[in-house]
Amino acid sequence: xxxxxxxxxxxxxxDSLHFMVGxxxxxxxxxxxxxxxxxxxxxxxxxxxxxxxxxxxxxxxTKDFETYKENKLKEQDEKFIVGAIKYEMSNNEYVLxxxxxxxxxxxxxxxxxxxxxxxxxxWDKAEKKYLxxxxx
Numbered sequence: 001x002x003x004x005x006x007x008x009x010x011x012x013x014x015d016s017l018h019f020m021v022g023x024x025x026x027x028x029x030x031x032x033x034x035x036x037x038x039x040x041x042x043x044x045x046x047x048x049x050x051x052x053x054x055x056x057x058x059x060x061x062t063k064d065f066e067t068y069k070e071n072k073l074k075e076q077d078e079k080f081i082v083g084a085i086k087y088e089m090s091n092n093e094y095v096l097x098x099x100x101x102x103x104x105x106x107x108x109x110x111x112x113x114x115x116x117x118x119x120x121x122x123w124d125k126a127e128k129k130y131l132x133x134x135x136x
Contacts, residue, residue, distance in 0.1 A: 003084035013061040085126035095134045
């Protein structure tokens with residue numbers, strides 16, 4: 001599975017969850033009590049809330065997503081990592097900012113990876129492909 005497929009699968013999993021938007025945690029807890037869900041609520045992403053069951057699923061989906069990326073990095077799966085970097089360069093408008101830290105944050109990778117010779121070569125390859133795609 002390539003990075004884009006992984007992202008789509010992760011999004012599909014997230015979309016399967018039940019989220020509620022509230023103006024405050026107290027509002028959501030009251031709503032959950034009305035729904036007889038024992039009042040347990042977890043705040044995620046600003047004003048978005050989930051019940052305990054959906055929170056556990058969200059955590060598991062996210063852990064699986066992050067673990068998959070970490071394993072591909074450890075395996076030095078060049079095709080996957082080049083695709084991931086290129087995808088996030090595009091997603092973060094790298095062609096305008098050349099902000100490597102923003103791309104690395106999107107990937108969940110630490111900047112220290114640039115000290116690794118293999119990673120630096122893979123980054124350069126992805127950057128070259130991305131900029132060629134941008135017609136630069």
